[in-house]
Every structure is written in C-alpha cells, then in structure tokens.
Amino acid sequence: MFKLFREEFDSRLFGKNVYKLYLEKTLKNKKSVIAKIKKLPVDVVFCFTVFDNQNIEILEKLGFNLVSIRNTYQLSSKYKYKNISMPKFFKFSHSDQVKSKLNSNDIDKFIRILLQTSRYSKDRRISRKIGEKIYLTWINNSFYNKYADKCIFALSGDKAVGFITVKVKEGVGFIDLIAVLKPHQNKGLGSVLLNKAFNYLKSRGIDKIYVVTEGENTAANAFYQRNQFVLQKTELVYHKHNN
Numbered sequence: 001m002f003k004l005f006r007e008e009f010d011s012r013l014f015g016k017n018v019y020k021l022y023l024e025k026t027l028k029n030k031k032s033v034i035a036k037i038k039k040l041p042v043d044v045v046f047c048f049t050v051f052d053n054q055n056i057e058i059l060e061k062l063g064f065n066l067v068s069i070r071n072t073y074q075l076s077s078k079y080k081y082k083n084i085s086m087p088k089f090f091k092f093s094h095s096d097q098v099k100s101k102l103n104s105n106d107i108d109k110f111i112r113i114l115l116q117t118s119r120y121s122k123d124r125r126i127s128r129k130i131g132e133k134i135y136l137t138w139i140n141n142s143f144y145n146k147y148a149d150k151c152i153f154a155l156s157g158d159k160a161v162g163f164i165t166v167k168v169k170e171g172v173g174f175i176d177l178i179a180v181l182k183p184h185q186n187k188g189l190g191s192v193l194l195n196k197a198f199n200y201l202k203s204r205g206i207d208k209i210y211v212v213t214e215g216e217n218t219a220a221n222a223f224y225q226r227n228q229f230v231l232q233k234t235e236l237v238y239h240k241h242n243n
C-alpha cells in the first residue's frame with residue numbers, strides 16, 4: 001500500500017508540482033507506484049518509507065536520493081509531571097503582544113536555526129532561498145494565521161529567544177515547531193516550552209502528543225527523550241527531482 005498526493009503548501013512555495021509518497025509497508029505492487037509517478041505531472045517527490053530493503057532498492061532505481069531520517073516520538077504513557085526549575089532571567093508568554101513585537105530580524109534568527117537541521121537544507125537541489133521561504137511561511141502561518149493552535153514564547157527581557165507551536169488534529173496534539181536561539185540553548189528553556197505545551201494540551205483534555213524530528217539531529221533526539229518522549233518509528237526520507 002502506498003499514498004501519493006500533491007502537497008499544496010510545498011507546490012505553491014516551490015512553484016512546481018510537489019508530491020508526497022508514503023510507503024508504510026513493503027511495496028507489493030511496484031509497477032502501480034511507478035506508473036502513477038510517471039503518469040502525474042510530478043516535478044518533485046518527497047518520500048517517507050519504512051526501513052525496507054525492497055523499498056530502498058525500488059526508490060534508488062527510480063532516481064530517489066536519501067536525504068534524511070525521520071523519527072516520530074510519542075509522549076510516554078507513563079509520563080510523570082516533573083517540576084522543572086524555571087531558568088532565571090527568562091519569562092514565558094503566549095500573548096499576541098509578543099507576536100506583534102517580533103521584527104523580521106527576530107524571525108530570520110528562528111528561520112536560520114530551524115533550517116539548519118531541516119531535510120530541506122540537506123538536499124542540494126533545494127536552494128537556501130526556498131528553504132527560508134518555507135520556514136518564513138510556516139512561521140507566519142503559525143503565529144499570525146491560526147495554523148498553530150498555540151504559540152508560546154521564551155523571553156529575555158522583551159526579546160523572544162525561543163518558541164514552540166502546537167497543533168491539534170483529531171484530538172491528538174503535535175509539537176509542530178520548536179526553537180531556542182543558540183546562545184540560550186541548554187539552559188532549560190526548551191524543556192519549559194515543552195512543559196507549557198503539555199499543560200495547554202492537558203487543559204484541552206489531550207494526552208496523546210507526538211513530535212517528529214530528523215534522526216541526525218542528535219541534540220533534539222536527546223532533548224525529546226529526556227523530556228519523556230518514546231520513539232515510535234523511524235523512516236527514511238528520499239527526495240526525487242524531475243525538474
């Protein structure tokens with residue numbers, strides 16, 4: 001079984017026909033996926049596959065390139081609330097005032113840190129400009145266009161130095177974006193932001209919480225594991241460019 005569909009968000013940003021292909025199991029009928037890819041006006045395909053030798057062989061024969069690994073975590077069912085000591089000299093806020101005070105320089109700093117570990121920056125066929133445009137749109141949609149259900153900021157004085165966005169889909173919570181600026185990392189800000197996201201979801205009666213991160217992003221993997229997330233699945237991420 002496979003899922004192949006046009007990704008509207010990426011297509012608009014790339015100005016091309018971008019498709020996503022999900023292979024959740026070993027491909028039984030490789031001819032049908034090949035025929036479908038050939039029939040559609042596909043310029044770029046992002047594929048997420050289970051680690052399966054047969055799928056790997058087919059994708060490589062089709063001209064896909066491995067760009068990343070993607071880990072999906074779920075908050076442990078044995079999650080225990082831990083009283084996290086508040087990092088000194090920082091405040092946390094979800095107020096619209098914080099968003100309205102952000103300037104393009106603040107947003108650029110977040111874009112840079114998010115892009116660094118993203119799969120888009122690992123594909124040489126995707127320009128930095130496109131990568132930046134993807135994150136700029138993603139952040140703008142999350143902060144100002146209700147794409148995220150909740151945005152929480154870590155503040156040093158009145159400057160945002162970190163943020164988290166949370167999405168809710170069909171009663172399940174997703175940590176969508178999280179970033180802490182380099183000089184403020186490893187001070188506990190990320191953990192407090194996660195904790196505040198958990199509290200928000202709890203207030204909505206949601207305890208099923210997921211987060212996805214690149215396997216190569218060891219800092220983020222260690223961070224999620226320390227914060228009681230349990231690895232659910234690892235997928236390979238392949239990209240194919242026709243045009």
Ligand SMILES: CC(C)(COP(=O)(O)OP(=O)(O)OC[C@H]1O[C@@H](n2cnc3c(N)ncnc32)[C@H](O)[C@@H]1OP(=O)(O)O)[C@@H](O)C(=O)NCCC(=O)NCCS
Pocket residue numbers: 113114117178179180181184185186187188189190191192212213214217218219220222223224226
């Ligand atoms: C992931 C991120 C949000 C964590 O924020 P943070 O404020 O540094 O997190 P905390 O200080 O609460 O926790 C840091 C913990 O993460 C882990 N960690 C952080 N950097 C690490 C590194 N270089 N190597 C290994 N573990 C690391 C450690 O477990 C550390 O815990 P400890 O030092 O207390 O043992 C931050 O590193 C970041 O913005 N990274 C870039 C963007 C990103 O990768 N976002 C996630 C993509 S899904």
